[in-house]
Amino acid sequence: MRRGLIEFSDQIALALEICRRVPGVTDAYKSRFRVVLLDEYQDTSVVQTRLLAQLFGGGGVMAVGDPHQSIYGWRGASASNLARFGRDFGGADGAPTFALSTSWRNPGRVLDAANTLVAPLSAASPIPVERLERRPGSGDGELAVVFGETVLEEAAAVADWFGERLRRRGGAPPTAAMLCRSLKKVAVFTRALADRGIPFRVLGVGGLLEDPAVVDLVATLRVLHDPTAGPYLLRLLTGARWRIGVRDVKALRELASWLSARDAGQQQLAEEVRDLLRASTVADEGASIIDALDFLTTAPEGHGALRDFSEEGVRRLRALGRELAALRSRVGLDLLDLVALVQQEMLLDVEVAANESAPIGRAGLDGFTELVADFVAGDASGGLGSFLSWLELAEERENLSPRTEEAEPGTVQVLTIHGAKGLEWDAVAVPRMVDGELPAPPRSKQGWLAFGELPYEFRGDSADLPHLPWRSADTGKQFDEGYTSYCGAVTDAFAAEQRRLAYVAVTRAKDALLLSGSFWWNQRKPRGPGLFLRELEAAGLIEAGTLPEAPISEENPLDDLVAHVPWPSAPLGTREERVLAAAAAVGDANPASPTPWSEHIDLLVEERARRLREAELVELPVRxxxxxxxxxxxxxxxxxxxxxxxxxxxxxxxxxxxxxxxxxxxxxxxxxxxxxxxxxxxxxxxxxxxxxxxxxxxxxxxxxxxxxxxxxxxxxxxxxxxxxxxxxxxxxxxxxxxxxxxxxxxxxxxxxxxxxxxxxxxxxxxxxxxxxxxxxxxxxxxxxxxxxxxxxxxxxxxxxxxxxxxxxxxxxxxxxxxx
Ligand SMILES: Nc1ncnc2c1ncn2[C@@H]1O[C@H](COP(=O)(O)OP(=O)(O)OP(=O)(O)O)[C@@H](O)[C@H]1O
CATH class of the missing domain: 3.90.320.10 (Lambda Exonuclease; Chain A)
Structure with missing residues (x-):
């Protein structure tokens, strides 16, 4: 706040402060809203609860929530606030409680799965939660499980499953969603859908940023803005357009190191200065391949520092360097104009127009432009730098906030489980239910002792968080014991949140649910069926034998695949033959020779000419x-x-x-x-x-x-x-x-x-x-x-x-x- 910035949580805290200090504000709200319903109450943080209690406490308030759907623990929401509701809102301790235990959404088998997953949570819940019951007349629905050897098999099975459900005849097409823990690596699944011609849409910024044309666009923007964005430059260098080979990439990297030890006139820095520099920068900051590219672009022909580059490499690198330099001179443009310019200069608009296999065509670039417009609308003075930082944050936030898009019958919506909160679809698939992903292990077992974490005692929800008894430990041994049980509690709390996440995912299905996994993706050790799948198997909901015990291959079979990716990539990929043939045909064609369309063309040209002539004559208005x-x-x-x-x-x-x-x-x-x-x-x-x-x-x-x-x-x-x-x-x-x-x-x-x-x-x-x-x-x-x-x-x-x-x-x- 001292720096003139406030966050959303500050706004709530400040609002609370106002309500406490100025009773008139509270009175005004109380008289305006005499009856208040708080939905998704389990997601309310401590300070939000205090604000709501300050405003509406003392009567006329009802909270609806499900402790098992509390998936915002990391931002201070706690399932136990439901238990404290009566106290917090100044009523008697035992506010009347009503159980909503009929599931009007889920069919029988889905509900059985949900109840199985949630049973351990119910046992430990601070407030009693009844088992969900079937609605009267509910059907069984479908619970399907596939477990493949590799993620490619898994993605194919998920896509086939959706394909079959969306194609079923009769009535309106069903709604469908694929719910993922994260959208980071969702491309393997969306590609499988695209290959089968199944319509899909990745919701939110995250999906947009996975679109290849958008990835190139963002990479270019980062390179323009930040000389340490080397990895992004690498994407451009090795991409289909510039195709810089390994030798030249290595030479560029060496040139960067060479430059980092020199001053602006390329004189070697004193040993002492170099040591100091090395000590004051982190690994990636010292040598910049972006600076090296700039240097190479303007270096005189035959400069000694260029001797390791191939001739063709220097030519291409210089062309790219000049293009980037020209764009960099325009970064002061209005952000929307700049983005449009980069799209054009990098030929991305041409690429998506010409590439019939681009997954979503121009929609990606258009969506990105809309995103920029949204940003500019909220922060007119924001430049490229703040936009890029915002983009990172938006991606993270968006993936975790509930989505507001309507379900689209006939289209598979792809979104995060967090985004699916409160929504429902006929057919739902939850992929990657494997060990290490769903459930995932906690990033750290140390809770607030981990780097960058706020000690729990400072948090409003500290009473609900694992406690480390460091004050009361008299001996090292006592502390060690306390520490061990604290780490155990941190792990348990994380595991419970993962379970709630799975529960939210599973309960989104109105008719059919597919749970999937596979052993091999991009990791060295196979990932077997996760705990939740095993529990469903033990409960008899997954047929014995469906979940394999061990992978067929002991090594990652996808490694072979990775090892054979051609590099640098061919600019036209699988389109090469057709595009070249078409280009040759155009080159050879005689524009004057008659074609089957000649007559049409003549007629169209004449029609246009006449229309232009007639445009000169204007119809006078009647009145x-x-x-x-x-x-x-x-x-x-x-x-x-x-x-x-x-x-x-x-x-x-x-x-x-x-x-x-x-x-x-x-x-x-x-x-x-x-x-x-x-x-x-x-x-x-x-x-x-x-x-x-x-x-x-x-x-x-x-x-x-x-x-x-x-x-x-x-x-x-x-x-x-x-x-x-x-x-x-x-x-x-x-x-x-x-x-x-x-x-x-x-x-x-x-x-x-x-x-x-x-x-x-x-x-x-x-x-x-x-x-x-x-x-x-x-x-x-x-x-x-x-x-x-x-x-x-x-x-x-x-x-x-x-x-x-x-x-x-x-x-x-x-x-x-x-x-
Ligand atoms: N009494 C009822 N009779 C028939 N259908 C109902 C009834 N109540 C709710 N439904 C239907 O059941 C589905 C789930 O209802 P709703 O979204 O209100 O549940 P919810 O408790 O908010 O779920 P969640 O918190 O899990 O998202 C909806 O499709 C809704 O139309």
Whole structure:
């Protein structure tokens, strides 16, 4: 906080502080929410509980939770807070408790598995949890288990299982999900789905960051930002585009070491300085292959430090170095622009467009762009560095937060078990239920004694955490015993959390559940069926013999596979033959020779040409306004171009003043109108300071009007809108006012602008009055000759009465000439 930063947990703590100090805040919330339901209560941390209790304690609160689904222990949530609920919220110790022990979701066999897994937790639970019962009329559902030799077999079996369920005919396709502990290495499973054409979607940032094009993009961004991001540069160097061989990679690494012992002028540093440098940097920081690439890019031809590189290697490395240098000079760009630029310069957009086997095509790059936009929306000043740090955090956080996406029938959603909290699917697969993964061993058995951990005594949930009796131990032996049992308790607590994780995963299935595992992936020792599978086997839920005792192979058979990956990778992979053949065909083709499509092409080209020609001619709108009539008559070409490419018009004050004045006149004559609008000036309306000036101008106009010849007359009509059929159009006439004077009608148009400059100008304006006359005559059923018309230019207090108005036939003649 001293550095001006707060975290989410600080916000809760601060909110609690406010509620404690300012009773009014608590009272306000209490009176607003008289009945409160807290869901997923087992995930509430101590400080959240305190805040909620402060706000709503003392009555009207109900908590719903399942201690067996508490999987946020690592962030201070504890299943035992359910047991303390009554006390925490100031009620009697024994708040009434209701058991929800019917599972309305899971079918019989899934439920049996869930109950088996959770039995040891129920036995040790601080509050009684009843065994889940089947819902009335529930079917058995399906519990399937496969255990393969290698992860490739496992992934294939999982994909086949989904394939079969999604293909089943009849009714809507089912919903499906694959729930993993982590999405880090999920590619082997998604590839198996992709190979079989089974639609899938990896939810969250984690999945996106696994997309190969996105991996390249992020690698480039890291290289641009951080000279120690060597491993990311290595990905680019050895990838399909640059294909730098082992010898040149090694030479680059040596060049980096050589440079790290030299100053900017490549003079060797003194021994003493080198020692100090070595002592002050961690292993990866001293020599940077990114710096080495920069050096190589600009080093003069034949520089001694380049002698170990191959000629082709230097050429490619320099090309990459120049590309990176150019991009680096643009890192100050707006983040979205920078990301788009990197995509283009690295040819990633071309790669995904051309590669028909790219798993999700452009969607990965597009998703990433959205992610950047989200980040920029939250932190407009954030640059590349903060974006990259945020990305790491977002990946970690997202994988652990419950997802909010809807299930998509017919698509396998791939997400973490944490993300699956509260959700459900027809078919659920939980892969990697092997020893060391689910359940996994704790990263450390030492709890808070491990590096970087906060001592438990400082934590709000310390009462629920393993206790190390270091204060009370009098002898070394006593401490040792205490320490051993403390480590045991840490291990047990972790194991219980793993069990709850498995329970959450298993209980997501509405119909079918597949649990899977395999011995070999990328580890030296085989991983057998995990504890949870063994327990299900012992309970008779997995048929004996389904789980193999030992792998067939004693060594990792996948090692062979790994050893034979071609390197550097071929740029086009399996596409090579087809792409080269296509390229050759294009090269050999004679563009002039006829093809089966020639006729179509000619027709399409002609169609396009015609469309372009026709675009010059503009269809006039059916409804035109009387005030624009003169524009059609006098300059039809300009109107047409305005219609073809409409430009927004600058709002100008005179127009708004005109609107206000017209409303005022209308209201003044007591004929409705926007009175509130005028009265409310200017404070209540959404007007800026200019409007103060406007209101003064308005007052001037109003005073002038009050002196005019119409001030004391009663109008026959005000603000009259008449739609006049005219030729094949409709002319919209908005007549300001009509008076009856001496047996004749008079149409008046109030103008707040300037009076016409000359006779020509006036002649043009007259079209409007002539049309008004025609319209009013038709509307009232009187002869046009019995109607006069006038302009009143209020600002100048000038009345203009045209001597003669165009007749109907004159108007028609001019219109047809112009259009
Ligand atoms: N009384 C009921 N009758 C029929 N179906 C029900 C009933 N109650 C709940 N369901 C259905 O059972 C499923 C699970 O319900 P819900 O999501 O409320 O459970 P939950 O206890 O919140 O589960 P979890 O905490 O494990 O996610 C849902 O599909 C829901 O529609």
């Amino acid at each position: 035109i306004s009387a005030s624009a009539f003169k524009d059609y008559i006098t300059d039809a070409a300009r109107v047409a171009s305005g219609l073809r490419r409409p430009m927004p018009q600058r709002p100008f004050r005179q127009t708004r003043l005109g609107t206000l004045f017209h409303s005022w006149v209308e209201q003044r004559y007591g004929m409705g109108g926007l009175d509130e609008l005028v009265d409310a000036l200017p404070a209540d309306r959404d007007l800026d300071l200019d409007d103060l000036v406007e209101s003064e101008e308005l007052e001037v106009l109003q005073r002038t009007f009050e002196q005019s010849e119409w001030a004391d007359l009663r109008p026959d009509a005000v603000e009259l809108e008449i739609h006049l059929p005219f030729e094949d159009r409709i002319v919209v006439c908005k007549i300001d006012a009509v008076f009856e004077r001496d047996g004749r009608f008079e149409i008046v148009d109030w103008k707040t602008g300037k009076a016409p400059k000359d006779a020509d100008d006036l002649a043009q304006k007259q079209y409007q009055l002539a049309l008004y006359r025609l319209a009013f005559a038709a509307w009232r059923g009187v002869a046009p000759e019995s109607i006069d018309a006038a302009f009143y230019f209020v600002q100048e207090d000038r009345v203009i009465r045209p001597e003669r108005l165009y007749s109907e036939s004159e108007l028609r003649e001019r219109w047809s000439k112009a259009t």
